[in-house]
Amino acid sequence: MAAPLSASRLVEALRAEGVTVHEVPGWRTNNRNHKGAWGPVNGVLIHHTVTGPGTDVVNLIYDGHSALPGPLSTGCITKDGVVHLTGNGRANHAGGGDGRVLDAVINESYSGRPPATQKHDGSPGAVDGNARFYGWECENEGDGKDPWPRVQYVAMVKATAAICRAHGWGAKSAIGHLEWSDWKVDPRGIDMTDFRRDLAACLALPAGQWKGNDDMAFGDDDVKKLWYGDHIPAVPPPYNNADWLKGNKTWTAKYAIHTIAASGRETLARVKAIEAKVTSLEVGGVDLDALADKVADKLAERLAE
Known part of the structure; x- marks a missing residue:
């Protein structure tokens, strides 16, 4: 278990990893900490936004909407590979999930995939993932057809590596939302086993060295x-x-x-x-x-x- 990174430390880690960072004005104080705990943190959750090209996706993740107030994640990674920081603290992104999955992430004790989740938000015994996970909302329609540009995928791996490296975590500390909640399918179109393999390759090198070319699936x-x-x-x-x-x-x-x-x-x-x-x-x-x-x-x- 670990205390969350400060805003400045997160920015430093991301830039060291070689990603392009955009600090959305006000992100350092944008959080849902008044609604519950933020930390100890145990991992990173990967999402898709379910948005098309006509959506102001960064502001959506920053502000949220009428049914779900923002921030909706730590940051939004757009198709051009920019990491837009939208929240510093608890965010409405993970919801409830399976405690067995959390244990497997904490201990990094699983093989290719964590145990199949049997929980979702509101399930009896579900664990509050908003307290335990950083979240990356990644711009994609989530229909299985919308492509994941290489520059975006590389930024997703590097941004996740930045957090894992800063905490001393391995690649198994990153999971997809579908691996946390049995209600979810995101990030559709990305195999999280492949993602963790690329994340491990990134973490095996010094910060900023992984290029995401031949190593990437x-x-x-x-x-x-x-x-x-x-x-x-x-x-x-x-x-x-x-x-x-x-x-x-x-x-x-x-x-x-x-x-x-x-x-x-x-x-x-x-x-x-x-x-x-x-x-x-x-x-x-x-x-x-x-x-x-x-x-x-x-x-x-x-x-x-």
Whole structure:
């Protein structure tokens, strides 16, 4: 358990990690501390905002709305990768959650994922997450289709690393809202196991060193671009699968890997067949040098297809 970071210490940690910080005017005194405890703190919760491009998302997270007063998180991470600080203290972001999950976060005792949550806000025995977690609200429509730009994802990892590093926590101190409350699905489109892997890679380096390039998991758009180049079809014939349209990165990545592997096996089989034919001709007085040239030309044509 740890005492919360001061506002100045949080800003210092974020800037050391290399993120772009915007201090929203008034954020240092914007909190819900009059409604309950703030701390001891145990981790960082990742959310999506469920907002589209027409929303003033930073002010929404700062002020809240009629049904839920702000601040709605420690900060809002927009699609351009800027970390907008919106609250310093207790915020209306986590709600009630599962005490078993909190214990697993505190002890960093789980494997790939924390135990499946069985609680939500208002559940008997639910733990007050607003007292225990920093929160990042990350700009996204939350429909599974809205993309997560790389610059935003990298900022999310680095901003989380800044808090974890300042407290001496590991990557398992960061969880998604869906891992805290069984009512929630955020951050939809991000696999928190992948996120924690990237967070661990960031924390393994000195502050500000992680670039989030080769270390970072490919998203759906990255897989499509790797597969098709710069001309990504809306629906790739003959693979008209609904998962493509939904942006299911697990399906598309898995499909790409399986197809590449199958292509490699087919190419290897062709090469072995050619080798067998060449071997059978060695005893027939054939000009193998001339034949080898023809085989090489034919193989090059096949591989270029």
